[in-house]
Amino acid sequence: SQTIHQWPATLVQPVGSPLSLECTVEGTSNPNLYWYRQAAGRGLQLLFYSVGIGQISSEVPQNLSASRPQDRQFILSSKKLLLSDSGFYLCAWSVGGLAGGQTQYFGPGTRLLVL
């Protein structure tokens, strides 16, 4: 069966420090991968998605970037964190290689606090 991992679970970082959040998927090949930010009462904001290695699409211009160095690895990064980057970050995957419209499967999330 497929599993999705995110780490760390919680992170406290000073303003201006770099960020690296990692997401890995097991049990499937060539998944579509997604990064979301979840804010209370505001739903899920899609940040980035990827349909293949090295293919990254950005939905919201901001202080963050994403990379997909391997088929089942998706990394969210920042060179210098802002206070506004605080939030709950979710990674998700869906079945790749098909037409769109597929179910998303979410990881446990990373809670980031920037001080």
Added chain:
Amino acid sequence: AQSVSQHNHHVILSEAASLELGCNYSYGGTVNLFWYVQYPGQHLQLLLKYFSGDPLVKGIKGFEAEFIKSKFSFNLRKPSVQWSDTAEYFCAVISGGSYIPTFGRGTSLIVHP
């Protein structure tokens, strides 16, 4: 662009009460529709989905949703809620052949025992 509205942001019910959470979307073409649920301390997970066929869809834990194309709606229902249904519920829509879902803001449901 697609937008999704969830009309109820906070719902408080007693056990055995009936539940209906509203979800409306804006794009009128082909859509795939989803309800996701996030129980306290757990992953966001799929509750039910509609791709095609019977517009009345049944999901886990006794939930169902009805797709009404003419109303651009996909409301979630459960005839008798339980304390364990306390969670946050998200409606999501994917338009046409897109890879990108649009999520509603979510509804926080609290069920008192």
